[in-house]
Amino acid sequence: MEEVRVETAGGRYPVYVGDGLYEGKFVEEIRRLRPRTVALVSHPTIFAVHGERMLAALGEALGAAGSVARFLFSQGEEHKNLRTVEAGYVALLEAGINREDVLISFGGGVVGDTAGFIAATYMRGIGCIQVPTTLMAMVDSSIGGKVGVDLPGAKNAVGAFHQPLAVFSDTGVLQTLPAREMRSGMAEVAKYGFLYDEALLAEVETWSGRREPGAAGLEDIIAACAVHKARVVGEDERDVGGVRAMLNYGHTFGHALESAAGFGTLLHGEAVAVGMMMAARLSESMGLAQGGLYDVHRRLLAPLLAAMPLRVEVDAEELLVYMRSDKKRGKGERFVLLEGPQAPRLVEDVPRELVNEAVEDIVEDIRSGEPWP
Ligand code: GLY
Numbered sequence: 001m002e003e004v005r006v007e008t009a010g011g012r013y014p015v016y017v018g019d020g021l022y023e024g025k026f027v028e029e030i031r032r033l034r035p036r037t038v039a040l041v042s043h044p045t046i047f048a049v050h051g052e053r054m055l056a057a058l059g060e061a062l063g064a065a066g067s068v069a070r071f072l073f074s075q076g077e078e079h080k081n082l083r084t085v086e087a088g089y090v091a092l093l094e095a096g097i098n099r100e101d102v103l104i105s106f107g108g109g110v111v112g113d114t115a116g117f118i119a120a121t122y123m124r125g126i127g128c129i130q131v132p133t134t135l136m137a138m139v140d141s142s143i144g145g146k147v148g149v150d151l152p153g154a155k156n157a158v159g160a161f162h163q164p165l166a167v168f169s170d171t172g173v174l175q176t177l178p179a180r181e182m183r184s185g186m187a188e189v190a191k192y193g194f195l196y197d198e199a200l201l202a203e204v205e206t207w208s209g210r211r212e213p214g215a216a217g218l219e220d221i222i223a224a225c226a227v228h229k230a231r232v233v234g235e236d237e238r239d240v241g242g243v244r245a246m247l248n249y250g251h252t253f254g255h256a257l258e259s260a261a262g263f264g265t266l267l268h269g270e271a272v273a274v275g276m277m278m279a280a281r282l283s284e285s286m287g288l289a290q291g292g293l294y295d296v297h298r299r300l301l302a303p304l305l306a307a308m309p310l311r312v313e314v315d316a317e318e319l320l321v322y323m324r325s326d327k328k329r330g331k332g333e334r335f336v337l338l339e340g341p342q343a344p345r346l347v348e349d350v351p352r353e354l355v356n357e358a359v360e361d362i363v364e365d366i367r368s369g370e371p372w373p
Pocket of ligand 1: 140
């Protein structure tokens, strides 16, 4: 097991990474918090596979006097919205959850963001423990306290900063994660690699190259990503100093892709992978990066897009419309670009024609289909 510490003004907490955490550290932590009732927020698919194990751990931690109130909602980005949040408030209210109790978010990024937002706002905020069950959520969204939901056509448009009390990334649950979801998570790992850590890029390549890439050996990769995330969040918790903004590498394009494709069509990591390719192309055409940066991205990221359903349906024009409505546009056009691998730079005033060109080039490349795996 590895432990990474997050230290922010909004909360100091551990991120545990390892196999078999639910029966160990997790039980200890719940006992220490001594909630009367735990609100367990999840979705039916993850609950069907791992719910028994989670309930057994909670039973052991809470003892006979404690109870667990469940709130399960359907899987997918299309359910990350205010209707789900309201249903969650009602479920918590009916279960008598109050500020001494704890909410446990048990699922992937959609569950984590939505459950975290419920915790941030229900009774003006209750404690939240993040128990991510996807690689994507383990390496990124469960850490750092960004929680929220989408509005129609606007991803993460409503939200809060609400640091969890602890994060438990049990690598055992990744054994049952579908391959497409694993690849999506690997795109977020590659993001840390391009931004900060060459060794992580090598890990992604090795993982993709294995004949049967699975969950083995992931503890170190997840812990390495958690260290990067903890450092960044520690320096710039509320995303105002330009440090945390770097984590949006590929995301300005990626969020627009997710919206244009219709929420739930692309996995977050798939959209971010394509977004990073667009950002790499833009870095080249801006004269920031040497030629070759895009090719490196393509080589590493294309294998992660093997199951992306949208190869031939991405429309460049539509994408650009969504990009203009992105909430992060506040200070004008702002992109995370690379001067090279591990040399990120936040760039404002990017010429519109170059953005358009990068989008069109990569959409064209994806459409061509030819050299893709
Ligand atoms: N996922 C980006 C951030 O947490 O800031």
